[in-house]
Amino acid sequence: MKKLLMICMIAMISISANAQEKDAIVGKWQNPSGEGRIEIYKQGNKFFGKLYWLKEPNENGKPKVDKNNPDASKRSRQIKDLVILNNFVYSGKNVWSDGEIYDPKTGKTYSCKMTLKNKDKLDIRGYIGISLLGRSETWTRVE
Numbered sequence: 001m002k003k004l005l006m007i008c009m010i011a012m013i014s015i016s017a018n019a020q021e022k023d024a025i026v027g028k029w030q031n032p033s034g035e036g037r038i039e040i041y042k043q044g045n046k047f048f049g050k051l052y053w054l055k056e057p058n059e060n061g062k063p064k065v066d067k068n069n070p071d072a073s074k075r076s077r078q079i080k081d082l083v084i085l086n087n088f089v090y091s092g093k094n095v096w097s098d099g100e101i102y103d104p105k106t107g108k109t110y111s112c113k114m115t116l117k118n119k120d121k122l123d124i125r126g127y128i129g130i131s132l133l134g135r136s137e138t139w140t141r142v143e
Contacts, residue, residue: 029139049085068107
């Protein structure tokens with residue numbers, strides 16, 4: 001009986017640690033240029049990120065809008081609070097994949113994967129087709 005109880009406790013600790021690892025990217029992050037901050041959150045089993053802060057939120061005295069979006073009906077939406085990370089799933093070993101990142105500066109959407117290097121550094125890799133054809137940047141966690 002003691003052996004069974006010990007096995008159950010070890011299993012519960014392992015499940016709890018795995019759940020914490022999956023949610024490790026949840027929080028607020030700043031891009032390398034310091035122009036924007038993104039809040040990553042979990043919805044169901046997927047992860048998303050919205051642009052919650054902009055260094056320069058206005059343009060010509062008005063809030064910046066998504067003027068470069070290829071969809072004309074979306075060009076009037078504000079950049080602040082825009083969801084730019086979509087549908088990421090935890091792949092294991094501190095990697096979140098199968099998602100997309102939207103760049104409001106260009107209006108382009110890229111396949112993307114995120115790798116947590118440590119608790120305060122998140123590598124973002126946007127790419128077209130395969131990961132080798134892309135660009136990376138490192139985001140820093142903010143309080």
